[in-house]
Amino acid sequence: MLPFDVSEYQGRIKQTRTLMEKEGIDLLLITDPANMNYLSGYDAWSFYVHQMLIIDIHDSQPVWVGRFMDAPAAKVTTWMHEANIIGYPDIYVHSDLLHPMAFIAEVLRKRGNQASRIGVEMDHYYFSAKAFEELKKALPDARFQSADLLVNRVRMVKSDQELEYMKKAGKLAELAMFNGVQTIRTGNRECDAAAMIYYHMIAGTKEWGGDYPAIVPLLPTGENTSIPHLTWTDRKFQEGEAVIVELAGCCKRYHVPLARTIAIGPPSQDLLRISSIATEGINRVLDEIKPGMTCGDVEAVWRMSLQKHGIAKESRLGYSVGLNYPPDWGEHTASIRKGDQTVLQPNMTFHIIPGLWFERSGVEISETIRVTETGCETLANYSRELIINSPYVIEEHGEIS
Amino acid sequence: MLPFDVSEYQGRIKQTRTLMEKEGIDLLLITDPANMNYLSGYDAWSFYVHQMLIIDIHDSQPVWVGRFMDAPAAKVTTWMHEANIIGYPDIYVHSDLLHPMAFIAEVLRKRGNQASRIGVEMDHYYFSAKAFEELKKALPDARFQSADLLVNRVRMVKSDQELEYMKKAGKLAELAMFNGVQTIRTGNRECDAAAMIYYHMIAGTKEWGGDYPAIVPLLPTGENTSIPHLTWTDRKFQEGEAVIVELAGCCKRYHVPLARTIAIGPPSQDLLRISSIATEGINRVLDEIKPGMTCGDVEAVWRMSLQKHGIAKESRLGYSVGLNYPPDWGEHTASIRKGDQTVLQPNMTFHIIPGLWFERSGVEISETIRVTETGCETLANYSRELIINSPYVIEEHGEIS
Known part of the structure; x- marks a missing residue:
């Protein structure tokens, strides 16, 4: 189902990592569904729940984290290895008690990113005020910075x-x-x-x-x-x-x-x-x-x-x-x-x-x-x-x- | 063009103000377009730019703030007085330099709300992490608290x-x-x-x-x-x-x-x-x-x-x-x-x-x-x-x- 050659996605990741390096970002958390699609191919109407693509400055493959029932969509629509696709339980969806960003923070902690320099898309629709608060609370040693429009700028010149x-x-x-x-x-x-x-x-x-x-x-x-x-x-x-x-x-x-x-x-x-x-x-x-x-x-x-x-x-x-x-x-x-x-x-x-x-x-x-x-x-x-x-x-x- | 009697909107505002009082909120900043519509009638595809409905515990009418070119939509689709409809200049739209929340904070300051207890829809799509940061920066004396789903709860029982x-x-x-x-x-x-x-x-x-x-x-x-x-x-x-x-x-x-x-x-x-x-x-x-x-x-x-x-x-x-x-x-x-x-x-x-x-x-x-x-x-x-x-x-x- 991929609309582009894998090499095209890889080139986009490479350009993104170059910009990350320039900005001093170790880890980029992508919540804009267009940027998620651009880098991974991910395509489903699931952006009404919290989800994310993680780009590590040291990795050539992204990591997808989203609702468990959307993980199969990540498997069929992206070029990613299955091991990089992580679903959170349904109990995190629209809950007063549990926030998906707490789950995602745990994923980052397990990866050893608790003190990373983390770029987030501060002014994007699908990165709410609460999402940011939850991430900061769960990762107090991380250094967050704005990565607004970083991938959007890569998107400007079309192939x-x-x-x-x-x-x-x-x-x-x-x-x-x-x-x-x-x-x-x-x-x-x-x-x-x-x-x-x-x-x-x-x-x-x-x-x-x-x-x-x-x-x-x-x-x-x-x-x-x-x-x-x-x-x-x-x-x-x-x-x-x-x-x-x-x-x-x-x-x-x-x-x-x-x-x-x-x-x-x-x-x-x-x-x-x-x-x-x-x-x-x-x-x-x-x-x-x-x-x-x-x-x-x-x-x-x-x-x-x-x-x-x-x-x-x-x-x-x-x-x-x-x-x-x-x-x-x-x-x-x-x-x-x-x-x-x-x-x-x-x-x-x-x-x-x-x-x-x-x-x-x-x-x-x-x-x-x-x-x-x-x-x-x-x-x-x-x-x-x-x-x-x-x-x-x-x-x-x-x-x- | 109003789909409901004005009295129905007024009843919704009244219920909302009752909940605000219970939660200790003076001023409610509504960014969920469904909640904006529910309380004011506002209906246009303009939620891709920052906009807001302000509910004051002391006022029976909301205040709409949005992009200047959408102010006429607020005039024709809502039951609000024109004086309560405020547009921000186009230069605030998708700009690196100016953020609409800085404009909105100025509106709040002029209303005397710089130290109010302000409720915000923390986990809504159309209230980004940046929007919250900008508001907090511009209104350091305000006390912000979550008003997530406050209006959504009023919406549950249908008329x-x-x-x-x-x-x-x-x-x-x-x-x-x-x-x-x-x-x-x-x-x-x-x-x-x-x-x-x-x-x-x-x-x-x-x-x-x-x-x-x-x-x-x-x-x-x-x-x-x-x-x-x-x-x-x-x-x-x-x-x-x-x-x-x-x-x-x-x-x-x-x-x-x-x-x-x-x-x-x-x-x-x-x-x-x-x-x-x-x-x-x-x-x-x-x-x-x-x-x-x-x-x-x-x-x-x-x-x-x-x-x-x-x-x-x-x-x-x-x-x-x-x-x-x-x-x-x-x-x-x-x-x-x-x-x-x-x-x-x-x-x-x-x-x-x-x-x-x-x-x-x-x-x-x-x-x-x-x-x-x-x-x-x-x-x-x-x-x-x-x-x-x-x-x-x-x-x-x-x-x-």
């Missing part, structure tokens, strides 16, 4: 195989967008569009299917197009409304996000104006991106393009994207915003999302791109204009089997 | 309106299961089944659509039925295989999980045996459940039923369920397992999941139930036997517009 998965994810994003857009017409409901998007995002093509994306499709509608992170309701679409669709295709946990804006019937002058400003801005940005620029430089192109129209935008223009699990497909490393000094390199991948949100309207037209040797290329191919739908349902939907 | 949403979610679970099961035949792929499940779970009925569930459909297949938390791949189903489907219908963020096991073609003797043991066990448990029993008592019924067959099961039999967000639909309060002293009360809701997992096979047949005045009732109605599918595709699938 050929990773890019192949992202291209497949791009195709899934196109399919989901195309079929979802068809349902955005008077009389259909927001949930009908979301259902159709999901269907195509996952059934995919005859050659490959899709994974679940780390964020669900976002579908702000009407005045709520000013509110980017709303999902969907069972309200019916109305003629004259705008709808934003932000979704991602996902292949082997690699994401290609794509956002478009749809007008149901003839668009308002306001929507035409702001969508053309967004399109002009992203076109300019895509024309200019090349290796050697900083993320801050890229944002400046967008900011200048907006300034011509008298608009200032507070939110960042984009972020590094790729492998991930809920609740976010962003890698949390580089952001395309003023002051970000990250230098673009070939095979970095970004979601460029020039969203413009005003009091009662908004527009999003985004692309996921790969930085090439000389510029950039988009990973999904989809017309970049405002989409204008006939308001009438032109074919039968919602009557699947 | 009539909550149960109405759960009954609708139950109907969505039935629809998704029925249509998903139809696709589990030789030649179709796991992703085709997942896509069909998603379609029906979200498009729902003509009267109501569905929300995204907090856990994606789980589809362990063949030998992997021994591994409960695998999702799906694009591998084709084979005749003779077993498939476990675990999914949930979700309405207004309320979940009704449902698991069934499907044989593709005639089932093996082993599968017939373990599925009948599971069915017998859950039937017995559902017959016995009534208010006044403890969760431990309920588990004992299941354990005795298994013992007759010489089987011991380590994992818990179930857990409290209802309102939630990814990554889990469980409420993390009561678990149906040995020693859990939670006393069943009418209108508590549980997912009872007698999973049996062996070396190379497994079975899951689950029900979500409401405790009634005299017993219990299931919230989805679906035949509880092993499902035996003809291996051949009997209708056209996967060709949806």
